[in-house]
Amino acid sequence: MPTTTGSIPLRKFGRADAQISALGFGGHHIGDAPDAKTAVEILHEAVDGGITFFDNCWEYRRGKTEIWMGAGLKGRRDKVFLMTKTCPHGRDASLALQMLEESLRRLQTDHLDLWQVHGMGFDNDPDLFIRKNGAAEALEKAKKDGKVRFVGFTGHKSPEVHLGMLNTGFPFDAVQMPLNPFDATFVHSFERQVLPELNKRGIAVLGMKPLCGHGGAIKKGAITVEESLRYAMSLPVTTTITGIDSVEVLHQNLQLAQNFSPMSEAEMKELRERCRQDAADGRFEPYKLSLKFDNPEARLAHGFPLDTRQSEVKDMLGSEMNTGHPFPEKEF
């Protein structure tokens, strides 16, 4: 049996005077737990097991995941490093700040350890972020007001867009991106194109999608969970965020993280080579090549069609919690 109490290696959060667990708790999947009670139990056990980094996002499951995480971390807030994301997707700073207030309320806290701009993936996102009244101003203000300790951005689409965000010159504390053995050799690779740049700048690197999002490569038998997760955690990153939707998955991850020993460079190289052929057309990285992983807020703001089978869209149809107007608002 895996241990449910224990410790996970801690790593330094970029240049900052803070440390976080080498494995992070992904917020999206907790929304797949059968009910709030189960979600709270999973979260309690995760904290007891040594996870300190908790990921979430304003637009996940139309608020459900933040509400459940808020309930699960009640009384444990000071033991964790709490992150959530804001979802203006190119729209105004004021919208981003409205979302912050809502996230704080749902998460039952007065501050975030890290607040990130979610889902930078469209080619014009860097321009829209840094423009006057863009989300950059919201990050600055929230930090100045003491509502967030650190700021960053996330995205799963394109290393070029990440580099565009870095080129805005904004002082990010953290950057989140997909890191896995398939990304490593694909022509558009966060590992090769963005990771070294972040390390050079002393920005905390948050890896995500260690199992390629929905685990397509694992289902097809190209790689095991352990290989994939160990690979991602062995990169020069601060943490690797992985989705946890059940006690079983939590146990699997805790066991791996509590007993983590990094792969040797030779092992990593061997795994990259094994994955190279399948990586070449991006078949296991649909988040880079399709809209499948782009949430409705992103699509609405950028004028792309919604997908009625996405969980957020299903939730949206039964909810009054909707925001967002397209950019630009000008009519043609």
Place this chain on the structure above:
Amino acid sequence: MSSDWNRRRFIQSAAILGAAPLVARGSMAQNEKQRSQEVPSGMIPKKPFGKTGVQISAMGLGGYHLGSAETDKAANEIVAKALDHGVTFFDNAWEYHDGLSEERMGRALRGRRDQAFVMTKVCTHGRDKKVAMRMLEESLRRLQTDHLDLWQVHEVVYQSDPDLIFAPDGAAEALLAAKQQGKVRFVGFTGHKHPEIHLRMLSHDFPFDAVQMPLNCCDATFRSFEQQVMPEANRRGMAVLGMKSLGGSGEMVRSGIITAEQGLRYAMSLPVATTISGIDTMEVLDQNLKVAVNFQPLEEAAMQSLRDHCRVLAADGRLEMFKTSTKYDGKVGREQHHFPTTQEMPL
């Protein structure tokens, strides 16, 4: 947050579920439709097909949409009228509508094959030369001809495609063999995804006679084939075949940002050999003929003004979903690359 705020957003979001394009509909497109569809007398001008000495019509008839036409008879009538107005370039692909597009074109061109420059595409999607040659024989049979004027590698849109096509015994060898056997006069490749994939294909210095790519007034400023690939193809003397002049299936017109006439005129005014346009009804044909018959290119200033007009909406690729989603990636390519089906992952 006030409940008004929430309600307003919800209504907006809900409305979008029913109507894909987000931008407001302009009135230009509707006005155009109401105007007379009378086609002027005259012919579509011809343009040089690269450095080959051959000439083709400045507008080409897209084969995919011929398979979408309501009946075989409608397809026959579209092809006949197109020929009568000087369309000589006919596009197709082995995989369009599981062969129906080629069959219809073959029937419609019967007796007029010598008036047409017939192109079709081979759909190996990474498979070997033998598969390509089998597809060629099938295409020839369906098109009821003993040779193609142009045979192209279809839908080079996956990042690994150039390597697979130029691998030993790959599709590139099939192009050479078919040319040598006299079954095809010219060869080329097509793709709608990313200029960098096209450039990687060109980097092999293979003797392509033609290259097909999306060219439209949004492409001009977004992951731009116009800026990155067209000049290189022109420099090499290849025939440039433009496609997706309105966004693939009229997205740009539906969004209200441009009219069909503006979109087609823009694409045809570029330094291309032809602009391939999908035509599935007589109404669309007439609309296109009105632009293409006696075609006069736009001045550079007018083109720049269209580019600038489209720039903001072009910038995230919402109107060029063949670049930014999997919407236009075909069934056979998805199968060969182990991607989810269109039903599983439409976008």
